[in-house]
Amino acid sequence: MESPALTIGSITKSFGSNSVLLGIDLALAPGEVTVLMGANGAGKSTLVKIICGVYQADGGSMSLAGQPYQPRNAAEAIADGVVTVHQNIDDGVIPDLDVANNLLLDRLTQRDAPLFVRERTMRKEAKQHADAMGITVPVTARVADLGIADRQMIGIARAMARAPKVLILDEPTSSLSSQESKRLFNLIDRLRDQGVAILYISHRMTDIRRVANRIIAMRNGKVAGVFEGDNIDYEAAVTAMLGHSLSDVTLPAVERGKPVLQISGMQLKPDWPAFDLTAHAGEVIAVTGLLGSGKSMLASAIFGTRKPHSANMSIDDTPYLPTHPQDAVERGVFMSPKDRGNNAVVGAFDIANNMTVPFLSAFSRFSLLSGRKQREAARRMIDDIGVVCQSDADGIGTLSGGNQQKVMIARWLLKECRVLLLDEPFQGVDLGARRDIGEYIRNTAQERATIIFVSEVDEALEVADRVIVMNEGDITGDHTNQQLDVSLLLSQITSSHAA
Template sequence: MAYLTLETVEKSFGATRALDGTSFALERGEIVCLMGANGAGKSTLVNIVAGALASDGGRMTLDGAAYAPRSPAEAAARGVVTVHQSTDRLGTPGLSVADNLLLDGFADGTVPFLLSRGSVRARAALMLRRAGFELPLDRDFADLPPAERQLLAIARAVARDASLLILDEPTASLSRREAERLYAVLGDLRRRGHAILYISHRLGDLEALADRVVVMRGGRIVHEAVRPIDFDKAIEAMIGRSIHAVRGADSAVSGPPVFSLQDVRLRSGALPLDLDIARGEVVALSGVLGAGKSRLLSAIFGLHPLASGTMLLDGKPYRPRNPRQAIDSGVFMAAEDRHRSSLMPTGWPGSTIAGTIGLPHLARWFPAFLTVGARDLTEADSAIRRLGIKAGSGRAGMETLSGGNQQKVILGRWEAEPCRLLLLDEPFQGVDVGARADIIRAIRSNSRRATLIATSDPEEAHAVADRIIELDHYTLRPKQAVERSDIQGA
């Protein structure tokens, strides 16, 4: 008998049926990768297993016994622990790694509060040895990189005797090296008999880890595959159509290239990358984690230099030394982590919709720091109407908006000034399916600029792009280019 089973589980939210009689099973010593587009039902399924939601019908068993947790704490008591995608939720800043490792014990009383510093470190070190890796015990959680925050959460889960570990997009903010470290830890846990449910549709994750792939669409499981896995079929099952199809309005591609890369190398020794992007064209860079997508966009935006090669903007040499020079040239970028790169802290000046949109344009809109004319509010109200941002006015705080509406504001920021090249790094991360459709529509409706998108999500790439270029992380060169005529099946 499987370790975890779900039999015809159902869940609705009003008229929306999130799970439609879903059945699923997971064995000990197995890593199952759960794939699905936004709105497919993945999060609902995981939240029911994790005890965050109650099902409307169906049955679950865990290790042969009935299983219906009423809270994450109750699920954890049965050995089911979830590690969330947001690394900020995995620990407490201001406390050391050792303190964070013992938090669960402090909370449930199994670890006494009155412990010497040495005893805290000794207990924490033992937890890490049980998990099979090391972490800097005295470092503040706030100073840990994303990968080490993930590992800390996994160590806490192992210490709680988690027999079933649920990981939600754990590599979303990790580098290639950090992801490979996580893969090694998970492989060791699998060999030790842990069951792992891994939510991802990143091909690098699937290739490295999956014993089995399960694909959800419309609240149902529509495809399963075991190694060797045909990833094209899995992607087609996820998006519900051929990977040579695309949704969205036609863009008006015309004229000579707006932007060109010629013989570009991001690292010395890599093979060269060449690319032309025309006005009105949307090009998606796809590929596994660490392929070089974000690094290429950052170089174009002036965050770090190329190893070699030439960039041309409107046919003229382009080599910004910093983002300000890029912005002054009409090259704009929305980075992957909007909270760290694009949003001001709550309560600070500029933390409203108007402040967020106006921030990079202040010198142009308000020369000599004379904030006259309320240009930022005018642009904010225009973006609210144009992009369907759910907010009463441009004075609304960014913290009051959903992830999708925050991302619309960031897009509105870069539509407020004439743009020659728009760079978007993982623009749909943390965005619900409705907001994603609005963002795709806005990206594809602008015929005055060229757009270059980095995405690890094959569905996103096929939904938004005229061309898709897959980067090989070993060579940082186009491994596969899919033209729009191929995408459309023409």
């Protein structure tokens, strides 16, 4: 190996009492793609944020081409030639500006940049970068009007426009179709040949097989294994990342009860096809797909927060047409939404109040709340689902992400329901909490139909009896989770209808 472009030595980081990184060592060689694998909560994103200057490490050191490297903020990292494409697309683009401005935005932050923006030269240069990336949208289009994949490509194109020495790509394909991914991979090949050191974060095996020179598996804040050479042992890497191999997860087959939620002719958007879906009592269904595949839209359609183009739904053979979450809750359809910080957590409330907020009428008489009843119910749930806390009166903000999520899920398990929808229930949740939640959901699932919407395949495999694949608004795969063909599943997720 050539002398490394970036070396990281025993980096540690904790947030409060929550240790996220427990001493990470790694080195990135120029002209090599190092893949960093790790399940949700392994600490990948934290590590990335330390390398690109967003967080400061608590301990350890970094050096860039032999020189000490200690970025205090994002600007310093970029100035040193360490460029990052962040996982969250919305952290990467400015919706109100046009494509050209977005591509060349960081030029404007440089001290020696001319005072006045030269719109025309900027557009010309942006056009070159866009063409090199195969971006077809006009550079004058406002980013807010573009689709997710285009936004993601713009975030990546901007990183390329900086001619980086070290390029970090944090799950760049999570919203790209296979064709768009191919474009990205070709570009990565080109940069690798130019001698750029690339850190590629993903746990998508098809991507990893395509680009990796070397794999570093992370688990629980530590490096669990390094795999390199001409024949990388991918299976071993996955095992190191998960602590067990993918096919190891065997869930007991469940008896399907009678159909609960029946959907027919569901057409989410006018130009998308219609599909049918039936969820039975007792089964846990995972709906998986890329961002923008329509799975969140399906969840909102069932919960009544977004009207689909056309649909027939029934619950227990009676027609069901929700126009508002209130209708849904009345019919026993509960949903724990994704992105709990924005959509679920009431920051000012303690655990008990956060848990009981949808069912306050059950805990009050003549509208007067009974704190005692609330707390009793909350305490039961805390014990059942295993929330780690001092008491039910702890502020929700004092809990770790995983425990907050447990509270959010418990909220909808307080009452019996017919259909439980969980949209990305494992987002920002560590492995331990993820297991607890999955187990609890499965243990309580007998009477109801449970549908979990997840974008990560391993999460789907870990918890569901049936895995359904959505792609561009259609169901493209329906698997029972017994001897499931993982590579077929993955190709159904990423294949593009156009291709």
